[in-house]
Amino acid sequence: MLEIKNLHAKVDGKEILHGIDLVIKPGEIHAVMGPNGSGKSTLSYVLAGRDGYEVTEGDILLNGQSLLSMEPEERAREGVFLAFQYPVEIPGVANATFLRSAVNAVRKHKGLADMDAMTFLKTAKAKMKQLQMDEKFLQRAVNVGFSGGEKKRNEVFQMLMLEPSLMILDETDSGLDIDALKVVAEGVNALRSPERSALVITHYQRLLDYIVPDVVHVLARGRIIKTGGKDLALELEAKGYADIVADAA
Amino acid sequence: MSAPSFIDRLSAAHQSAAASLPGAAQPEVTARRQAALDSFRRHGLPTARLEAWKFTSLTGLERQVPPQPANEGSVDPARVQAATLPGDSFRLVFVNGRFDAAASKLAGLPKGVRLLPLSQAGPELPAVLASAGDDRATSLAELNAAFASDGLLLQLDDGVALDRPVELVAFGAPALVNLRHLVRLGHKAEATLVESYRDAGSAETGWNNIAAGIELAEGAKLTHIRLQGESAATYHAALGRVSVGAQARYAHVSVQAGGRVARHELQVEFAGRDAEVDIQGLVLARGSSHVDHTLRLHHAVPDCRSNQLFKHVVDDQGHAVFQGGIRVAPHAQKTDAQQLSRTLLLADRAQIDTKPELEILADDVKCSHGASIGDVDAQQLFYMQARGISVAEARRLLLSGFAYEVVSAVPEGALRDHVEAFVEAWLVQEKDGQA
């Protein structure tokens, strides 16, 4: 599904990722943990194709096809979805308008007809119910004035609507209360399938109780310094990063 | 001998047109028109040497527009329909500066409402044609008074609230069109006016020279929407003068989305305490369109509030001008005057001149102004792209979002939908992004 090979990336002329190797097979969920500033969000932006995140070495393959020359929107249409650590506010643009454009862009790419307004509304309302989101969020401007938790929920709502093949969740759990965490995790789990993979970036083991990973990686200073099973997350929760980072140095 | 000047040719045109103008049989009116023409002749067209005209030049006009009033004409009914509200309204349509009765709707006016075209007015004409000043900065309004061939006259008696909007829809011509309007709302009267200048579909250069007077008595409320969407060959110059009585409310939304050179100057005078004025403007300029909003708000009395929000979207070699003048008289204490100008420049050669002009002579006031200029936000763009939306579509959505702040100042419902459609029609023509 996703193959990251010796990935080096620069932001503003400064190398942040120093050679990352990671393979996610179809249906697998990989968690990435690591100290603040270690490069987790940078990795997620590089995967999504953000301007200014320059890959200087290595490659990223999605189903065998390199993403590097693709624009962010092409990657999204190919099935890459990034749930942002800091969702962006877009004043004046209704959530529904935005999301319908997105849904139809992805559908067009798949050779499907536009989703008409009625079907869109019905589908959107069903997904919102699943996430226990109030329908009024459809008419509100994208993320404007949303609480931290509401923004995260809105990210997952978009993901449910777009049904990507690779879900990248960048700290989707931070800012969520305990009940919301469960709801959101159930939302993600509902999308789990043998063809769909996920890269879950988080600081907390708790999310991984709900979204159980197949593999856990520790990212520190732009490198993956340890990889293990779901127990690794428990170990990190108990001991912190100090020992592992020291071992790797 | 050299060819007659533009102004001489205009004067000659006035000689031939005078007999057919409204009020030609009223000596007071003909005298006033002649005085207005003389004033215009003395001062000539405004030039960039005037502070109020610093950024907007009419020099192309002299070369491009025939200095004579428009002939009669007609407009494709589909254009009229597209430019008008679908629901209930009272409507006056003007084509080439003449009232078009067939396209208008004036039946069923309630008691206490006088609404008619200027060409059918009589006793009101002297008031309608009253001078706005005898100087170069207002010379176009005098030219307008000399030539005014038609316009809208709306008077509401005390306490009358119109439940339907009044529409004024004007289509220009490849010549000089002078419309002149007067709106007077009595004590606690309420109305909504939608004033529209639209593209008649001609590629030839025309000139719309508009003057409008608005008088709001104590406690009156006027919502005034102004849409300018003329052809890229049209010159549009308008002077609006508003007098706001005590406790009156004037809410104005101006969208300018067309014209070769389009200028709307709005002068607002607070005439009584505790009045409120909210003015929101949206400029959509592309090609080589030059669009100017010049405001002069005069807080002449204490305890009044004014708010100005102007947003500009400028593409290609477009040029937007915003001059926001606020004067607070020495005794106008407790004035609250806010002003904000925001601009998106979408191309290297796009321009904005934004100039706040605050003259605050009272000390116990709340006044602020601000301006921002930038391109669409890169983070917002990326966020949309990351959801599969193309750059071109994302930019359109972002522009529409930028415009929405002004659009949402229009009362919700059919009226807002109308304005939104007007704005969206401009946005869908936005060229596809580079990506």
Ligand SMILES: Nc1ncnc2c1ncn2[C@@H]1O[C@H](COP(=O)(O)OP(=O)(O)OP(=O)(O)O)[C@@H](O)[C@H]1O
């Ligand atoms: N534009 C930039 N210029 C310079 N350094 C940057 C830039 N953007 C990010 N960085 C640096 O790159 C490093 C990695 O940042 P990143 O946001 O990827 O960390 P993270 O692992 O997601 O941290 P957190 O857990 O706090 O979210 C940080 O040291 C950050 O300061």
Ligand SMILES: [Mg+2]
């Ligand atoms: Mg991060």
